Amino acid sequence: MSLALGSALDVSARGAPESFADLAEQISPSVVNITTSAMVAAPADGGPMVPEGSPFEDFFRDFMNPDGGPGGPREPRRSEALGSGFVISEDGYIVTNNHVIEGADEVEIEFFSGERLKAEIVGKDPKTDIALLKVASDKPLPFVQFGNSDLMRVGDWVMAMGNPLGQGFSVSAGIVSARGRELSGTYDDYLQTDAAINRGNSGGPLFNMDGQVIGVNTAILSPNGGSIGIGFSMASNVVTKVVDQLREFGETRRGWLGVRIQDVTADVAEAMGLPEAAGALVTDVPEGPAREAGMQAGDVITTFDGTDIASSRDLTRQVADSPVGSAVPVIVLRDGKSTTLSVTLGRREEAEAEEAIPAAAEKPAEPQNLELLGLTLAPVTAEIAQQLGLPEGTEGLAVTAVDAASEAYGKGLREGDVITEAGQQPVARLQDLEDRVTEAREAGRKSLLLLVRRAGDPRFVALSIEETAEQ
Structure with missing residues (x-):
């Protein structure tokens, strides 16, 4: 027992x-x-926002003389912001x-040398929060890969570099705390690290011990705005694909x-x-490539271009x-x-x-004709x-009411939803x-698959049918 523990400690020591x-x-x-800098418009009234009736209202009205002069309306001003980045080619591309x-x-x-150059924006991708810049230099620039x-x-060691809080070049080190983190984006794939990352580090590199960029420092989780050891870097394997497209097209494709x-x-x-x-369940196939290829709602995509x-x-x-x-x-189960x-x-x-998504109404119609599966339903x-x-x-x-104690409520069904399919067959009547439900029970199923639409957005929900015999 002691030998095994000693071996594990030896491995850790060698890795540090x-x-x-x-x-x-x-x-x-x-x-x-x-x-970066940008022009910021002054308030429309030329003065600070003061609540109506505030005791400061007269003071600010007099101080911000509407006729101009030293206390006159403020002009638009230039606002500055700080961040970080890294050079990826000797001819001046910067991420x-x-x-x-x-x-x-x-x-x-x-630059680290103190040299300053103006940069142009080559392209940007809000979905991954990545941008590509370019500077013109009369000499080859040092770059990283x-x-x-x-x-x-x-548990792997990593090092972050950047310009935290505008203090200038700074280094922090830590480990990879987690992989595959998602924040809010469709294409999120973040490495989580405890290396100190603060405001101003955004856009800076996260390095492995070989000096390669394996992430772009993007966000922190913090109750106070400072580093508490939970930082997120967009994984390099996502970034490289975006950068290649921005470099070639100036946009993502x-x-x-x-x-x-x-x-x-x-x-x-x-x-x-x-x-x-496992797989991806197709809930809707609007006009587009998949429909033209014959894909249908209810298909389960198991393989795409040879990848499971x-x-x-x-x-x-x-x-x-x-x-x-x-x-x-594309291989589907149907x-x-x-x-x-x-x-x-x-x-x-x-x-x-x-794409245009129709807006949902504030409240659906009132008729209640059938209570089933914790739902009150009426034909559309x-x-x-x-x-x-x-x-x-x-x-x-149409769902006109949902029992708050039901499984349906727990799985997110709400008043105003519309059930268009049950058991992968269209439903138009309550019958x-x-x-x-009867067919599923006779087939020995424990649940029934419903296709539910909300504001035009469909999803499948499986509800238990074992309790329906009591209803």
């Missing part, structure tokens, strides 16, 4: 660096401070965060399949008779990384059988620009369809739903 000084000296010349340069009309780069973030393990999807949960898998809870799909997140990333216009094989479809991918940015009428912003001709059952 004696100093980061050599590494810092090697890579510091490639790390930059970024100063930083999009939020560092967002809205800026001037960007200045300060990206490493493979997929090779980083929890992500593949687009044209489906709405959700994860296959255990109860959904049981309701559909699937062997395991474990979740909807896997599919989103695989599709985004695929070239626009390429024809890819009615218990595998089917291979060939889909020619569109471009996500163009699809998002054209023209009036209900108009209130809920449903496409013309939509058929289904249709009752028939689907």
